[in-house]
Amino acid sequence: MRDVTETELRSCFVNATRSELEQLPMPGLHETIWAEREFLGWRDPRFRRLGYLVHWRGDELVGLVVRGAPGGMRPGIAAMCSLCHSTQPATQVRMFTARLADLDGDTGSTIGTYICEALDCSHIIRTGPPVLLTSDRIASRSAALLERVTRFTARVERAVREAR
Template sequence: MQPLTESDIRSSFVNAMPDELAQLPIPGLHETLWNEREFLGWRDPQAARRGYMVSWMDDKPVGIVVRAAGGSLRPGIAAMCSFCHSPQPATQVRLFSAARAGEAGRNGNTIGSYICEDLGCPMLIRTAPPHLNPPATIAMRSESLLARLHNFTADIMKTA
């Protein structure tokens, strides 16, 4: 992933309301390992159910605001994130919804997906031991993750 600046992030959101942008917390960019990310994802410490995801699409950053559902999946079962396809305990996957861009979103039109609760998909695709996760596997998982995120984001951006 190409590095992002605070200005890149603040101007990238396609489905944010003005009040959300005014309160947008920026994560520690100086600590980010950009070459180990497909997107920048973080949860809002002041609004527990809100999260943000920014990725590069067509050489520009595109951000989306997501909201976690109030409940979680039943403990004791397995679940899979629809972005990184990492199987994990159900309590670590959450249904997130995102308002569509423009008037549709202002009218309450949303889409949803089950995503890692901490929005940490880029780290999860790299966590297996090296002998089980060689660079070629990571590259394949990275491409797939980015394709699924871009499809979700493109769906949010549809105006009709």
Template sequence: MKALNEVDIRRSIVNASKGEIERMPLPGLHEVLWADREYLGWRDHGAPLRGYLVHWVENRPVGIVLRAAGTSMRPGISAMCSLCRTPQPSDQVALFSAARAGQSGRDGNTVGTYICADLACSLIIRIMPPASPMQPDPAKVVVQRAEGLLTRLQNFTADIMKTV
């Protein structure tokens, strides 16, 4: 992923008002290892149900504001993130919704999906699987996971930006 700065991030948000964007807290950008990410994702510590994702679509960053569901899945079951497709305990996956961009979002239309609760899919996909006779090159697995994650994220973002 190409590096982003505060101005890039704030300008990239497609589904929030100017006031919401101005009040949006940012993560510590100086700590981000950009080469190890497909997107930048973070939760708002001041509003725990709010999250943000920013990624590059062609040559411009596109950001979305997310809202986590106020309830969680039943404890003790497995859940799968729709972006990284990693099965995890249910408390580590959350249903997030995002207002659609433009008038449609202002009218209350949203898109939702299950995503890693900490929005750290880029880190999770980089956990190397053990080499095996069926998959002798774990690095190839990580590359395939990254490509799939980006494709699913771009589809989710495209759905949010669609005018209904």
């Protein structure tokens, strides 16, 4: 992922209302290792259920506001993130929904998917036994992750446009 600025971030969300953009908490942009990210994901420190996903689609920065479901899955079982396809304890995967909203408001509908609780899929695909972390395997997982993130954001963006 290429680096981004605060101004770019505030203007890229396809499903944010004006009030959400005004209150948007910024992640530590200067602390980010951009070369090891397919997308930038972070949680809102004030409203723990809120999260943000941002990625480059060609030369366009695209972002989503997502909301974690209350509660979570039952401990003791495994779950798979639909973005990075990593199997983890169910407590580390959560249903996130993207509201179909625009700057003027919310339609009341959502689109959801299971995502890593910390929105850290870019990190997850780069961890594991060293024997499995070849550069080819990481590149393959990286491309697949970016494709799935792009499909999810495109699906939300299309639904927001249709809902207007």
